[in-house]
Amino acid sequence: MAFSPKILIVDDEPRMCESLRMLLGAKGYEVYTAVSGAEARAILQDKQFDVALLDMVMPDTDGHQLMDLINQKNPDTAVIVITGDVSLESAIGALKKGAYDYVRKPFEFEELLTTVENALKQKRLKRENAIIHEKLEWSESCYRRLVEHSPDIIYALDEAGNFTFISNAAERLLCMDRQQLISKHYNTIIHEDDQEKAKWFFNDRRTGERSTTGVELKLVSSEGCGEPKSYEVRHLTIELKSTGIYDKDVMDRSKKFLGTYGVARDISDRKRLESQLRHAQKMEAVGTLAGGIAHDFNNLLMGIQGHASLMLLKTDPEHTHYRNLNSIEQLVQNGADLTKQLLGFARDGKYDVKSTNMNEIIRDTLRMFGRTKKEISIYEEYEEFIWPVEVDQGQLQQVLLNIFVNAGQAMPGGGDLTLVTKNVILRAQDAKTFGLPPARYVRISISDTGQGIDEGTRQRIFEPFFTTKEFGQGTGLGLASAYGIIQNHQGTIDVNSWVGEGTTFYIYLPASEKVIKDEIPFIKNNQKGSETVLLVDDEDVISKVGSQILQELGGTRC
Ligand SMILES: Nc1ncnc2c1ncn2[C@@H]1O[C@H](COP(=O)(O)OP(=O)(O)OP(=O)(O)O)[C@@H](O)[C@H]1O
Ligand SMILES: [Mg+2]
Numbered sequence: 260m261a262f263s264p265k266i267l268i269v270d271d272e273p274r275m276c277e278s279l280r281m282l283l284g285a286k287g288y289e290v291y292t293a294v295s296g297a298e299a300r301a302i303l304q305d306k307q308f309d310v311a312l313l314d315m316v317m318p319d320t321d322g323h324q325l326m327d328l329i330n331q332k333n334p335d336t337a338v339i340v341i342t343g344d345v346s347l348e349s350a351i352g353a354l355k356k357g358a359y360d361y362v363r364k365p366f367e368f369e370e371l372l373t374t375v376e377n378a379l380k381q382k383r384l385k386r387e388n389a390i391i392h393e394k395l396e397w398s399e400s401c402y403r404r405l406v407e408h409s410p411d412i413i414y415a416l417d418e419a420g421n422f423t424f425i426s427n428a429a430e431r432l433l434c435m436d437r438q439q440l441i442s443k444h445y446n447t448i449i450h451e452d453d454q455e456k457a458k459w460f461f462n463d464r465r466t467g468e469r470s471t472t473g474v475e476l477k478l479v480s481s482e483g484c485g486e487p488k489s490y491e492v493r494h495l496t497i498e499l500k501s502t503g504i505y506d507k508d509v510m511d512r513s514k515k516f517l518g519t520y521g522v523a524r525d526i527s528d529r530k531r532l533e534s535q536l537r538h539a540q541k542m543e544a545v546g547t548l549a550g551g552i553a554h555d556f557n558n559l560l561m562g563i564q565g566h567a568s569l570m571l572l573k574t575d576p577e578h579t580h581y582r583n584l585n586s587i588e589q590l591v592q593n594g595a596d597l598t599k600q601l602l603g604f605a606r607d608g609k610y611d612v613k614s615t616n617m618n619e620i621i622r623d624t625l626r627m628f629g630r631t632k633k634e635i636s637i638y639e640e641y642e643e644f645i646w647p648v649e650v651d652q653g654q655l656q657q658v659l660l661n662i663f664v665n666a667g668q669a670m671p672g673g674g675d676l677t678l679v680t681k682n683v684i685l686r687a688q689d690a691k692t693f694g695l696p697p698a699r700y701v702r703i704s705i706s707d708t709g710q711g712i713d714e715g716t717r718q719r720i721f722e723p724f725f726t727t728k729e730f731g732q733g734t735g736l737g738l739a740s741a742y743g744i745i746q747n748h749q750g751t752i753d754v755n756s757w758v759g760e761g762t763t764f765y766i767y768l769p770a771s772e773k774v775i776k777d778e779i780p781f782i783k784n785n786q787k788g789s790e791t792v793l794l795v796d797d798e799d800v801i802s803k804v805g806s807q808i809l810q811e812l813g814g815t816r817c
Contacts, residue, residue: 296320450477550605565804604743634673646770661737669709
């Protein structure tokens with residue numbers, strides 16, 4: 260059924276009412292009439308009208324009061340005032356109150372009809388506008404929500420490169436108040452390394468319609484936001500997509516450049532994981548190589564050691580060769596220490612694994628180290644009920660000593676060495692950052708107040724034979740073996756260091772469910788035996804020299 264607008268006619272002349280009712284009714288309107296204020300009030304009780312034709316002067320009521328009633332009942336009703344000469348002022352008063360228009364008596368029906376039609380048209384336009392406005396508001400709030408909930412930084416810059424908008428994500432990612440960024444130049448958030456590069460991709464050289472996609476840039480982020488992590492970064496790597504804004508169509512040559520808008524996605528975690536993966540692959544390759552060499556070299560050393568020991572057994576301490584043979588043994592021992600470190604780095608597997616309280620291992624190793632370094636102040640903070648870990652205690656001592664020695668070397672004039680142990684639960688996200696499965700771990704942090712390590716060096720410190728020390732001062736195997744040993748314990752070792760601010764090494768070892776058993780003391784037995792020993796080794800030199808030594812020492816048959 261077609262919609263027919265409702266019209267109320269209020270006039271104290273019944274004939275006027277009737278003729279208007281007939282004329283308007285013939286035009287398809289639904290018309291109601293009232294010849295008094297009381298009748299009009301009664302009709303307005305339960306009906307709403309699109310248009311009201313209102314005679315302002317009636318014996319029983321004031322037209323203004325009726326208008327107030329209409330405004331109150333249905334403010335959308337368009338009131339058209341019907342007025343005679345005398346009541347013109349009252350019509351003006353009605354217009355001030357919001358009446359749509361007025362017609363003066365006597366009027367042509369066509370004139371009234373046009374006014375009614377215009378009132379209805381305006382009402383329709385108003386309604387359509389309201390709908391459009393509502394839709395716009397909804398879509399604006401929808402886009403605002405999308406922008407504000409986006410994990411990416413969404414921004415807009417003016418033609419000078421100053422922020423006119425920046426989304427919520429900036430606060431979380433950059434730890435900066437976004438309101439304070441408004442009107443600031445984009446350089447405020449670009450890392451100094453990338454300021455020159457950034458010019459190409461933000462505003463400065465943008466002349467055409469090109470948009471930038473997939474550019475990597477470093478942004479600065481303030482310190483002290485979120486939980487400190489060992490991988491704490493003071494910059495953020497983002498992938499940028501930015502597009503120019505113009506006052507006209509992009510293809511129009513006379514268009515004016517107004518600025519840019521864009522999206523910056525935080526890809527720091529991806530970059531970190533990529534670099535971890537590259538590092539792990541490199542370490543694995545170097546480990547295989549180093550392990551192979553160390554293994555062969557170790558066999559050679561054992562051969563030399565064996566022969567030297569055999570000769571020593573049969574050489575009188577007064578003999579001139581005795582000292583030389585002792586030197587050979589000593590040198591072989593030094594060589595063996597080196598290969599031991601290399602094997603520690605490369606070997607897949609552990610030797611003598613026990614449930615261990617790391618606090619005790621650290622205390623013992625620190626005592627050993629502290630005695631030699633009086634100029635270093637040592638601070639210790641131990642987790643009271645530390646979870647046990649499954650480790651080869653000798654290897655772990657070696658790891659700790661290597662790190663302590665490095666710390667000592669980084670603080671030649673003295674400084675602070677701080678040891679902290681902590682039980683930590685690494686959940687999925689954090690564990691991923693460390694390349695570990697989510698689980699319970701014991702974290703050992705070793706901090707010094709030494710010279711720190713620059714970015715370039717930090718990338719390489721775990722590589723075998725990487726050293727910054729003078730020739731002959733360091734072999735570059737300390738951290739390589741520490742790395743290998745901790746990896747073999749299904750843990751990870753990580754470093755956080757800034758030049759001039761000291762260094763912190765973090766070791767994560769998986770916590771064990773096992774309880775720690777008391778040590779059973781090892782009883783030495785020097786008795787010689789008469790048993791038969793089967794000695795098996797694929798290295799000829801080892802089996803030969805080994806069997807000779809066993810026969811010499813034990814009187815056994817091999
Ligand atoms: N605490 C530290 N402070 C500053 N630099 C360090 C620290 N620890 C390690 N480094 C840097 O890492 C490099 C590698 O250390 P690593 O222990 O593997 O070898 P090295 O100490 O040079 O030699 P080696 O330990 O075999 O005698 C060092 O040469 C040094 O530049
Ligand atoms: Mg070292």
